[in-house]
Ligand SMILES: Nc1ncnc2c1ncn2[C@@H]1O[C@H](COP(=O)(O)OP(=O)(O)O)[C@@H](O)[C@H]1O
């Protein structure tokens with residue numbers, strides 16, 4: 113770590129789960145019940161100190177939990193108002209691109225240079241190092257260890273850290289042990305980021321949001337931008353949505369970025385046309401247009417007070433190691449909706465009503481109604497799946513959810529979240545260690561009996577969005 117701790121800033125943003133409103137939330141006429149998660153992506157920004165006389169303009173981004181995860185960029189001011197454009201520099205023998213990091217740098221640094229020129233003197237972007245640390249639940253330990261074993265030849269010098277990864281050779285560390293034993297918060301994975309198996313908690317949205325927030329906080333004075341304030345969050349939201357869409361090459365509903373910024377909420381998306389006028393990063397006019405769009409009032413609606421959990425109840429998730437292709441599923445569902453507009457509208461409208469009912473049952477602490485409210489949603493989600501020919505709640509997941517509710521006393525019910533498919537379930541459960549242990553026991557025997565890989569993640573639903581962090585949590589990870 114450098115001696116200049118005052119110039120080190122840390123920010124974190126949570127992952128997401130869309131408990132209700134998959135597909136509907138793509139259309140502004142409907143909304144989504146989204147939860148932020150306790151699993152966060154942390155980004156720490158530090159100045160790079162060079163020896164006297166050495167002139168360096170470089171942005172270094174690294175993910176020290178993974179192998180070959182350092183991305184170095186030079187940057188320049190592009191002609192004709194093109195903003196700040198980064199160029200990736202080679203590290204070692206090859207260039208491994210990270211489009212989400214690169215696009216976020218182009219967008220955030222351009223915004224910083226533009227916003228900083230107004231009331232204050234022209235802003236200069238100095239060299240910086242950004243360290244990314246992701247909470248363990250973003251990646252499946254078991255699958256990542258298997259990928260490393262397959263690649264077997266060299267382990268790379270440093271050993272895998274603590275029990276999270278010790279157990280990774282045989283099984284995912286049990287959620288209860290992560291909670292109880294203060295296992296290293298950030299595991300060191302024996303793989304590259306590309307080979308790590310994601311659990312689907314929205315790593316790219318949390319990363320783009322936390323990286324944007326860290327850059328804004330690091331470079332701009334608080335009087336221009338404070339990510340803790342409502343105005344600062346709005347700027348961060350707009351900027352991160354724009355960068356995430358550009359990096360993804362498509363405009364999704366943006367519920368994942370909204371969760372990263374605002375935490376849990378009832379979310380209504382922005383009109384996709386908001387972003388239509390922003391040219392490609394580095395091209396003429398990009399800088400002014402980006403500033404204008406990010407600082408304008410969007411039609412996004414984020415109702416934070418519509419979402420909460422009854423006291424003593426937690427939102428938990430199980431990873432089902434399988435995986436579904438969201439893009440293909442979305443295409444098929446939307447194709448059916450276009451073909452059968454009337455039937456789809458009736459279904460969408462009724463499902464919206466039932467989704468909102470889940471939100472109010474939870475917010476009003478009507479615990480006895482949780483199970484029925486979730487079942488009512490699932491019924492229509494299955495109908496949507498059958499009508500469009502997409503396994504949104506596949507039979508194997510129906511069986512798992514029904515069995516969990518019937519056989520584990522503390523489980524109120526659950527859903528297949530987001531786009532649905534085979535890769536996860538979200539549960540509403542009693543928030544105590546006994547219930548946790550029983551779920552773990554249940555999924556272990558379920559996995560054996562069904563020949564599947566179901567594991568309870570340590571992650572929990574959490575209300576808070578982006579936040580500034582103190583540096584203690586990152587001890588040992590910073591240079
Ligand atoms: N810890 C990390 N460090 C650096 N980049 C990351 C990290 N986690 C995710 N990313 C970026 O996000 C991408 C994954 O995005 P995506 O495939 O959309 O998954 P998700 O559904 O988790 O958002 C990675 O290829 C990488 O560019």
Ligand SMILES: C[C@@](O)(CCOP(=O)(O)OP(=O)(O)O)CC(=O)O
Pocket residue numbers: 129130133134135136137138312313314364365366367368438442529530531532
């Ligand atoms: C279909 C959707 O409404 C919800 C998808 O939710 P998931 O949580 O399944 O998504 P990914 O993690 O991005 O694959 C698409 C959207 O809202 O963008």
